[in-house]
Structures are given as C-alpha cells and as structure tokens.
Amino acid sequence: MTPGAVQQSGLSLRFAGAAKSYGDVEALKPTDLTIAAGEFLTLLGPSGSGKTTLLNLAAGYQEPSAGRIFIGARDVTHLPARHRNIGMVFQNYALFPHMSVVDNVAYGLKVRRLARSEIARRVEAVLRLVHLEGYGQRGVQQLSGGQQQRVALARALVIEPDVLLMDEPLGALDKQLRRSVQLELRRLHEEHRRTTIYVTHDQEEALVLSDRVAVMRDGRIEQVGSAGDLYDRPVNAFVAGFIGESNLLPARVTAIAGGQAQAEVDVLGRSLTAAVAPGLQPGQPAALLIRPEHVLVGEEPGVTAEVAEIVYLGELTALNLRLESGATLWARRITSHDLRRGTRVTIGWKQEHARIVPT
Amino acid sequence: MARYRVETACLLAPAVLFLLLLFVVPLARLFSLAFTDEGGVFATFGVLAESEVYRRVMLNTFVVALAVTLITVLLAWPVAYALSRLKGFWFALALYGVLFPFWISVLVRTFSWMILLERNGPINRLLQGLGVTDQPLALLFNDTGVMIGMVHVLLPYAIMPLYAAMARVDRRLLLASDGLGAGLLDTFARVYFPLVLPGLLGGATFVFLLSLGFFITPALLGGANAITLSMLIASFVTDRLAWSLAAAGSLVLLLVVLALLAVAARLLPLDKGMFAR
Numbered sequence: 001m002t003p004g005a006v007q008q009s010g011l012s013l014r015f016a017g018a019a020k021s022y023g024d025v026e027a028l029k030p031t032d033l034t035i036a037a038g039e040f041l042t043l044l045g046p047s048g049s050g051k052t053t054l055l056n057l058a059a060g061y062q063e064p065s066a067g068r069i070f071i072g073a074r075d076v077t078h079l080p081a082r083h084r085n086i087g088m089v090f091q092n093y094a095l096f097p098h099m100s101v102v103d104n105v106a107y108g109l110k111v112r113r114l115a116r117s118e119i120a121r122r123v124e125a126v127l128r129l130v131h132l133e134g135y136g137q138r139g140v141q142q143l144s145g146g147q148q149q150r151v152a153l154a155r156a157l158v159i160e161p162d163v164l165l166m167d168e169p170l171g172a173l174d175k176q177l178r179r180s181v182q183l184e185l186r187r188l189h190e191e192h193r194r195t196t197i198y199v200t201h202d203q204e205e206a207l208v209l210s211d212r213v214a215v216m217r218d219g220r221i222e223q224v225g226s227a228g229d230l231y232d233r234p235v236n237a238f239v240a241g242f243i244g245e246s247n248l249l250p251a252r253v254t255a256i257a258g259g260q261a262q263a264e265v266d267v268l269g270r271s272l273t274a275a276v277a278p279g280l281q282p283g284q285p286a287a288l289l290i291r292p293e294h295v296l297v298g299e300e301p302g303v304t305a306e307v308a309e310i311v312y313l314g315e316l317t318a319l320n321l322r323l324e325s326g327a328t329l330w331a332r333r334i335t336s337h338d339l340r341r342g343t344r345v346t347i348g349w350k351q352e353h354a355r356i357v358p359t
Numbered sequence: 360m361a362r363y364r365v366e367t368a369c370l371l372a373p374a375v376l377f378l379l380l381l382f383v384v385p386l387a388r389l390f391s392l393a394f395t396d397e398g399g400v401f402a403t404f405g406v407l408a409e410s411e412v413y414r415r416v417m418l419n420t421f422v423v424a425l426a427v428t429l430i431t432v433l434l435a436w437p438v439a440y441a442l443s444r445l446k447g448f449w450f451a452l453a454l455y456g457v458l459f460p461f462w463i464s465v466l467v468r469t470f471s472w473m474i475l476l477e478r479n480g481p482i483n484r485l486l487q488g489l490g491v492t493d494q495p496l497a498l499l500f501n502d503t504g505v506m507i508g509m510v511h512v513l514l515p516y517a518i519m520p521l522y523a524a525m526a527r528v529d530r531r532l533l534l535a536s537d538g539l540g541a542g543l544l545d546t547f548a549r550v551y552f553p554l555v556l557p558g559l560l561g562g563a564t565f566v567f568l569l570s571l572g573f574f575i576t577p578a579l580l581g582g583a584n585a586i587t588l589s590m591l592i593a594s595f596v597t598d599r600l601a602w603s604l605a606a607a608g609s610l611v612l613l614l615v616v617l618a619l620l621a622v623a624a625r626l627l628p629l630d631k632g633m634f635a636r
C-alpha cells in the first residue's frame with residue numbers, strides 16, 4: 001500500500017422500502033436509504049424513533065415486514081445475521097462474561113474455524129489498534145467502561161466486516177471519555193474507511209464523526225445530509241430543532257416563488273421574504289428559523305426588543321430577547337458587558353440567514 | 360467499628376444459638392456415639408469396613424443417586440428452558456405446575472406411585488393394552504421404582520436453579536454470537552451452555568445430595584430388594600439397636616459427601632458466572 005493511500009473496506013448498504021412493524025406499532029416506516037461503501041452515516045433521533053430497529057434490520061436480527069435490504073449487490077433481506085458478515089457493537093457491549101478479552105475478540109474467528117496462528121495474529125493486531133495490548137488475559141468484567149467499549153469494537157472489527165453497525169456505543173461513558181473515544185473512532189474510520197452506521201442521541205457526536213447524518217422521528221428518516229446541509233438547510237422545524245440551537249417563530253406563508261417565500265410573521269408584526277424549505281405549500285403551518293448566532297443586536301433599522309435574560313457561556317453570551325409582542329428569541333454573541341437586563345435594543349439579521357420551514 | 364461488631368454479633372446470636380442447640384449439638388452427640396463401642400474406639404468402623412452388605416448398600420446408594428441425578432437433570436432441562444421462554448399467564452401456569460407437588464406430602468406422592476406402579480396397576484395395564492409387553496413389568500420394589508419416585512420428588516430442585524440460570528442469560532449475547540458468524544451449535548456450546556452450567560451443576564449437586572440421604576421413597580418403593588444407606592442406618596437403630604453402628608454409618612456418609620463437595624467446588628466453576636450479571 002502506498003503511503004497515504006486510503007484503504008477502502010466494506011460494501012455499500014441499501015434499504016429499499018424497508019419497513020418494520022410490531023403489531024400496530026410502525027417501528028420503521030418504509031425507508032429508502034443508501035450508505036455508500038466506506039461511508040460513515042450517523043442515525044440521530046429521539047428515543048423510540050426507530051434507530052435500533054433500522055440497525056437490527058441491517059444486521060439481520062430482525063426481518064423487515066416489507067421492502068428489501070442489499071449489502072453490496074447481494075439481496076440479504078432474508079439472510080440470517082450469521083451469514084451477513086456484519087460487525088455489531090451493542091449499546092451495552094454484550095461481551096461474553098465468561099470469556100477473557102482475547103477469547104471475546106477471537107470469537108468470530110474461532111467460529112469461522114481459522115487456523116490458530118492466524119487467529120492469534122489478527123487478535124493481537126486488532127488489540128493494538130484499539131490500544132488494549134497487555135489486557136488480553138483479563139476477564140471482561142475487570143475492565144472499565146471505556147475498555148469494555150474498545151473490546152466490543154475490536155470484536156466487531158476483527159472479522160473484517162463488510163458493514164460496521166454501532167448502537168450508541170458511547171452511551172455509558174462519561175463526557176470526557178466520550179470525547180477521546182470519538183476521536184479514536186474517527187481516526188479508525190479515516191484509516192480503514194469501513195462502511196459504518198452509527199446510532200447516537202448526541203448531535204455533537206454525530207457532527208464530529210460522520211460523513212452524513214440521518215435525522216429520524218417516529219420511524220421515519222426526516223432528512224439525510226452532511227452536517228452543514230442539516231444545519232443550514234433543514235427541511236423542517238424538527239430537524240432544525242434537533243441540530244444546533246434555533247429560534248422558530250410562527251409564520252404564515254402567503255406566496256412562494258423561486259425558492260423564496262413571502263411570509264407574515266405576526267410576532268414580529270411584519271411580512272418578509274426568506275429562503276423556503278422544499279415542498280412547503282402556502283397556507284401550511286410554518287415557522288421562521290433564525291439561528292441564535294445570526295441574530296444581530298444593535299442592528300438599525302430593526303425590530304425593537306428588551307433584554308430579558310443574560311447567560312454567560314464563557315467566550316459567548318446568550319441573550320434572551322423579548323419582543324414587543326411578548327415572543328422571545330435567543331441571540332448569541334461574543335461576550336461583552338455593554339448590555340444588562342432590561343436594556344432596550346433593536347435586532348435584525350441578514351436575509352440569507354432566515355429560512356421558512358414547515359412545522 | 361467496634362460497636363458495629365457488637366451489634367452484628369447481637370443480631371446473629373439468636374440464629375447461631377438456635378443452630379447450635381438444635382443442630383450442631385445433637386449431631387455431635389450422635390457422632391460421638393460412633394466411638395463408644397465396647398470393642399474399642401474405632402471398632403464400629405472396622406465392622407462397617409468388613410461388612411459385605413454395608414459395602415454393597417453404599418455402592419448401590421451412590422449408583423442410584425448418580426442415575427437419579429442424571430435422569431432428573433435431563434428431564435429438568437426442557438422444562439427449565441420452556442419456563443425461561445414463557446411469559447405472563449403461561450409462565451405462571453408452568454411455574455405452578457413445577458411447584459405444585461411441594462404442596463403434597465412426599466408420603467402421599469410415594470403411595471400414589473405405589474398404586475400406579477403395581478403389578479396390576481394402571482401403568483402395567485396400559486403397557487399391556489398397548490401391546491408393549493405381555494408380562495406385567497416389575498416396576499415396584501426394585502431400583503426402577505425407587506428411581507421413578509425419587510426423580511419425581513427431586514425434579515423441582517433441579518428445575519429451579521436451571522431455570523434461574525437460563526432466565527439470566529442475556530439474549531443480546533446470543534444475538535452477538537449469531538452476528539459474529541456462529542451457527543446454532545457454536546452459540547449453544549460456546550455461549551449458552553457455559554452460562555447455564557453453574558445453574559445446572561447447582562441443581563445436580565442439590566439432587567445428588569438429597570438422593571443420597573433419601574429415606575421415605577426408597578423405603579416404600581424399593582423395599583427389601585433395593586436397600587439404600589439411609590434404610591440400612593435406620594435398620595441398625597430399629598432392628599439391631601446398634602446406635603454406634605448407625606452413628607458410624609452416618610458419619611462416613613457425611614464425610615464422603617463433604618469430600619465430594621470439596622472436589623466438586625475445586626473442579627467445577629460453581630460460583631463462576633453464578634453471581635455475575
């Protein structure tokens with residue numbers, strides 16, 4: 001391998017109208033999604049939104065109630081998990097409690113009946129990869145949470161899976177450890193470019209790790225895109241609220257033309273034009289989205305507001321601004337001490353930073 | 360610290376005293392009888408060692424106990440597995456099915472078996488009716504009868520620990536094994552069985568020890584043809600009034616059991632995994 005060349009391992013994964021219901025509960029509505037070979041996709045969404053269900057369908061732990069699933073060109077819809085060559089990292093790791101670290105990691109190779117020397121070589125290499133050299137003989141119950149997480153990862157990686165699936169693997173770790181393991185995961189992905197689906201609750205984690213993020217709600221993927229796409233061009237208020245902070249003011253769309261909407265925003269007492277999310281129809285419930293860092297304080301001419309609350313966040317300060325209509329907005333700016341509670345200010349924003357989204 | 364120790368001692372005292380007075384003291388008294396023969400301190404043990412009957416009975420008792428343990432565990436496995444997979448009403452029903460016999464005295468259950476296993480009892484009539492056999496089978500007053508009765512009484516003691524171990528097996532471990540490419544046999548042999556093993560061994564040990572000392576069931580179902588150690592010890596007392604022999608026989612049994620337990624604890628992972636989450 002030439003230095004710097006990126007080794008690409010893994011196959012693409014495709015859901016074609018795949019759905020799963022349990023009785024009346026539609027855990028996953030019919031879903032089309034393609035994860036390219038070598039891509040890192042994060043599933044982000046609230047509890048019960050169907051993230052684990054999607055992962056289980058990919059892994060083969062459950063069969064879809066409709067639709068098909070492909071790994072590479074192969075239709076795996078009805079293929080049991082053991083024939084799919086996937087690596088799964090469970091939320092609670094699911095390490096075999098009666099085995100040592102080495103035996104856990106070697107498991108997938110032993111059941112493939114590889115030669116003992118080959119197993120030893122690969123286990124040693126993968127333990128080095130996750131920085132667990134010297135821990136091989138320990139029982140897995142004698143490890144810290146972060147170490148167990150890395151054993152689970154090593155166990156999944158050692159079989160050289162076509163697709164790597166991780167279900168909230170860092171859920172049990174404290175914030176500091178999460179941060180360092182996140183960076184580790186990113187390094188591993190950059191080295192090996194293995195097709196990966198990663199489930200998390202944590203938007204920051206999603207942004208740090210992934211090529212693309214899929215935001216899920218109620219068993220449906222609301223939007224898939226790069227972190228920048230989701231942040232700058234959310235398709236609806238839910239996605240906007242889930243990625244980053246947002247101000248959402250109720251708006252009435254009166255006309256749409258050329259990707260711009262004309263909208264009445266009653267709480268501002270005015271009508272304005274802004275970019276609009278695709279698919280929105282006039283008359284549909286909608287909101288004006290402005291990110292707090294885009295709210296400019298002291299802008300003339302502007303909307304008058306009163307500082308209701310000041311929250312210092314270190315280098316940034318969050319301001320809660322009450323409009324004359326009683327509605328409130330958050331603004332963020334570099335900390336300065338010229339404002340205090342009750343100060344009257346005028347606020348505004350650049351037109352390109354406002355967006356109309358369906359609610 | 361010292362205060363806690365006093366409190367702990369006070370709290371433990373009633374239980375310790377109770378056990379001491381009602382269990383340890385009588386046992387020590389019984390065993391001391393073993394050394395009171397007029398022929399010398401260890402004379403009774405000499406008598407036992409030379410007795411052909413005693414040796415045969417001892418051997419037979421262990422063989423029967425082993426066979427009973429094996430059969431019980433084999434029968435307990437599917438029941439425990441079913442229990443571990445059932446939910447709600449069906450689980451409750453099955454659990455009561457397993458525990459129900461505890462509400463009926465062993466004596467009553469044993470007498471019921473006598474009626475069922477009789478020469479002209481329902482089981483023999485059924486077998487003959489089905490043409491399985493033309494002669495009535497000898498099911499009573501031999502080792503077969505003893506084993507049938509003992510397996511029936513001891514089954515719950517094997518099912519419960521086994522069920523507990525099976526219920527504790529995390530389903531995700533089986534999924535993990537499956538996802539790593541293991542076939543059903545590999546998953547069973549490498550993950551499920553090792554995790555259930557402590558419960559299996561616990562149950563088996565329980566059944567084995569209980570069947571070594573079983574009295575009522577072998578006495579009624581085995582009779583004079585299938586004498587076990589407990590029956591022999593009882594007959595030392597009731598027929599021959601040889602208290603020292605009975606005490607020596609009991610002591611030997613206890614020592615053998617303790618030795619077996621020590622070996623088992625050494626060899627088998629009795630505690631490993633049993634308390635692990």
Ligand SMILES: Nc1ncnc2c1ncn2[C@@H]1O[C@H](COP(=O)(O)OP(=O)(O)OP(=O)(O)O)[C@@H](O)[C@H]1O
Nearest residue numbers: 022025026027045046047048049050051052053054
């Ligand atoms: N075995 C099941 N039987 C019935 N309903 C189920 C089952 N598994 C999941 N569900 C339902 O399907 C929906 C999606 O569940 P899923 O586990 O995929 O959510 P999730 O996004 O992983 O949530 P979390 O973040 O809490 O793990 C939920 O409403 C859940 O109650």
Ligand SMILES: [Mg+2]
Nearest residue numbers: 051052053167
């Ligand atoms: Mg989940």
